[in-house]
Amino acid sequence: MEGIRLLILYLAVPSLLISALRQFLSWRKSTASSGKKFPGPQQFPVVGRVHDLNRFCMWKKFKEWADIHGPIYRTSMVGQHFIIISDEKIAEELLVKRGNKYAGRPQIRALFDHKTGPGYVALMDRQEYWKEQRKWVHAAMADFHRHHFYGVIESEVRRFLAVLLVDPAKFHAYTREHCGRIMSRLAWDDATQGKENGDSADCTLGQMSVSGPIVNTMTPLWYIPWALNPWKKFERAREDQQRAWWLNSFQVAKQRYLDDDLPENTWAYRYFKGLQQQGNSTLQQTAKDEEFASCMLGFQNLVGVITIAGPLEFFLMAMTLNPEWQKKAQDEIDRVCGDRLPTTADIPELPTVRACLKETLRWRSGVPLGVPHQCEVDDEFRGEKITKGTVILACEWAMNRVPEKYPDPENYRPERYLVKGWPTYQEPLSRYPNFREGVGMHTFGWGRRTCLGQHIVDDEMFVSGAGVLWGFNLNRKRCSKTGEVIDFDSEATNAHVILEPLPFPCDIQPRSPERAAQILKSYQDVRNELRV
Numbered sequence: 101m102e103g104i105r106l107l108i109l110y111l112a113v114p115s116l117l118i119s120a121l122r123q124f125l126s127w128r129k130s131t132a133s134s135g136k137k138f139p140g141p142q143q144f145p146v147v148g149r150v151h152d153l154n155r156f157c158m159w160k161k162f163k164e165w166a167d168i169h170g171p172i173y174r175t176s177m178v179g180q181h182f183i184i185i186s187d188e189k190i191a192e193e194l195l196v197k198r199g200n201k202y203a204g205r206p207q208i209r210a211l212f213d214h215k216t217g218p219g220y221v222a223l224m225d226r227q228e229y230w231k232e233q234r235k236w237v238h239a240a241m242a243d244f245h246r247h248h249f250y251g252v253i254e255s256e257v258r259r260f261l262a263v264l265l266v267d268p269a270k271f272h273a274y275t276r277e278h279c280g281r282i283m284s285r286l287a288w289d290d291a292t293q294g295k296e297n298g299d300s301a302d303c304t305l306g307q308m309s310v311s312g313p314i315v316n317t318m319t320p321l322w323y324i325p326w327a328l329n330p331w332k333k334f335e336r337a338r339e340d341q342q343r344a345w346w347l348n349s350f351q352v353a354k355q356r357y358l359d360d361d362l363p364e365n366t367w368a369y370r371y372f373k374g375l376q377q378q379g380n381s382t383l384q385q386t387a388k389d390e391e392f393a394s395c396m397l398g399f400q401n402l403v404g405v406i407t408i409a410g411p412l413e414f415f416l417m418a419m420t421l422n423p424e425w426q427k428k429a430q431d432e433i434d435r436v437c438g439d440r441l442p443t444t445a446d447i448p449e450l451p452t453v454r455a456c457l458k459e460t461l462r463w464r465s466g467v468p469l470g471v472p473h474q475c476e477v478d479d480e481f482r483g484e485k486i487t488k489g490t491v492i493l494a495c496e497w498a499m500n501r502v503p504e505k506y507p508d509p510e511n512y513r514p515e516r517y518l519v520k521g522w523p524t525y526q527e528p529l530s531r532y533p534n535f536r537e538g539v540g541m542h543t544f545g546w547g548r549r550t551c552l553g554q555h556i557v558d559d560e561m562f563v564s565g566a567g568v569l570w571g572f573n574l575n576r577k578r579c580s581k582t583g584e585v586i587d588f589d590s591e592a593t594n595a596h597v598i599l600e601p602l603p604f605p606c607d608i609q610p611r612s613p614e615r616a617a618q619i620l621k622s623y624q625d626v627r628n629e630l631r632v
């Protein structure tokens with residue numbers, strides 16, 4: 101084993117040296133071309149500034165630097181140049197108004213060929229695959245939102261509450277599975293994939309993250325010969341397995357469509373119907389076209405799991421830590437819904453619930469660094485040269501903590517959306533706050549790359565969050581021996597590009613025996629339509 105390690109190191113040395121030399125030359129060049137206006141932390145030869153960046157919570161250091169250097173500053177890491185923005189207006193100027201120059205994606209070293217596709221639309225550069233997939237997904241999402249996702253979310257919430265009732269200690273895993281089931285039902289009517297979908301999403305996010313494989317930061321290691329390269333081997337196997345799963349699910353759905361057995365409320369149905377409308381009545385496709393379409397649906401299936409599960413888990417945490425808000429939201433739900441479960445039809449009547457949900461995503465960002473944009477051509481902005489390849493990060497963690505917009509930013513304050521006088525208050529309360537429009541849309545990104553999931557986030561967060569509060573009380577867990585409240589770190593996360601909190605102690609109890617019976621009954625009523 102030791103011998104293999106030494107060999108790997110030996111093979112890595114030349115590429116590390118060449119890369120260090122390149123980075124030194126690039127550092128010399130960049131320091132020589134003075135006239136820079138953007139400030140930033142002190143840089144060091146070759147490495148730039150990495151020694152005090154914790155790769156498990158980089159967003160916190162970026163916020164600290166924003167407090168020192170201002171709302172737009174530069175830094176670099178091992179030769180890669182970064183511009184970090186923590187001001188909404190500046191991000192808008194650069195990433196929206198000049199969006200035609202700043203909508204690329206940087207290479208993530210531990211993945212293969214993601215810029216050219218067709219696997220992950222969110223990680224592609226702006227090429228034909230990206231255009232086609234984005235257009236299709238956008239239209240499908242908008243159409244499904246018009247029908248509030250055909251009641252799929254409501255029926256899955258009934259199952260979610262039932263499993264929480266039976267085994268509340270597993271709320272973390274169940275929340276992720278719940279989100280996975282909704283996505284896999286909508287994609288191709290196979291809710292049984294819920295857990296696998298969550299696991300696959302988690303693993304993919306790990307590969308994409310700075311906190312993931314070391315090659316994402318020590319990129320030269322990626323070039324070690326294949327036979328001795330554990331990172332390439334792992335990624336090849338991971339991606340192949342994921343693609344095979346997507347292709348198989350796609351082909352099964354196609355056969356079901358041809359057999360008249362695929363529900364209309366699936367994205368796969370919409371896709372096959374579209375093919376037929378274009379004259380392809382038998383749905384014969386080339387392998388390349390099938391790969392393209394299975395990736396488009398497969399990624400849509402995958403991307404909606406942790407993105408929603410993370411904020412939902414944080415919502416349960418926020419309710420546990422803020423019992424006064426839990427009570428206000430429950431009183432509102434009881435007044436409007438009484439003995440029945442909340443549905444999307446209740447959205448206008450439950451502003452307190454929406455404010456609690458919205459504040460959760462501000463207090464504990466789901467995507468704390470934002471998703472990086474890459475500058476596609478040399479440009480100049482506010483007198484500063486920005487070279488092609490520079491990575492722009494609109495740091496969501498910092499943006500959510502701008503005190504002029506979000507006073508008392510470290511604390512959970514849903515009233516900022518409910519009470520006149522707060523900078524984020526918007527009327528009418530039957531409409532605001534929400535996740536689709538209005539203040540705080542920086543959470544979903546910028547310009548040509550904005551998130552394609554806002555509509556389902558709005559419905560799913562609401563129905564799931566309100567459903568849990570309708571059925572359960574959430575309390576701090578106490579030590580069974582001492583009776584003391586068990587403390588936990590509310591910022592402890594998976595550290596991925598998309599955050600989930602680590603499982604935390606939480607006591608989840610049905611609000612009454614009657615409520616428990618109603619939860620079981622409401623699940624029983626839909627059990628036949630679910631694949632359990």
Ligand code: HEM
Pocket residue numbers: 221222223234400403404405407408411461466467470471472473543544545546547548549550551552553554556557
């Ligand atoms: C609260 C949950 C979510 C948050 C906070 C969120 C946030 C984001 C952010 C910040 C981006 C990057 C935007 C940019 O580059 O400027 C993004 C992209 C994207 N999101 Fe979401 N998202 C969420 C949920 C979802 C869901 C549920 C789906 C789909 C089911 C989805 C689909 C996508 C896609 C496809 C992209 C890539 C767009 C592109 O690169 O062209 N997101 N999201």
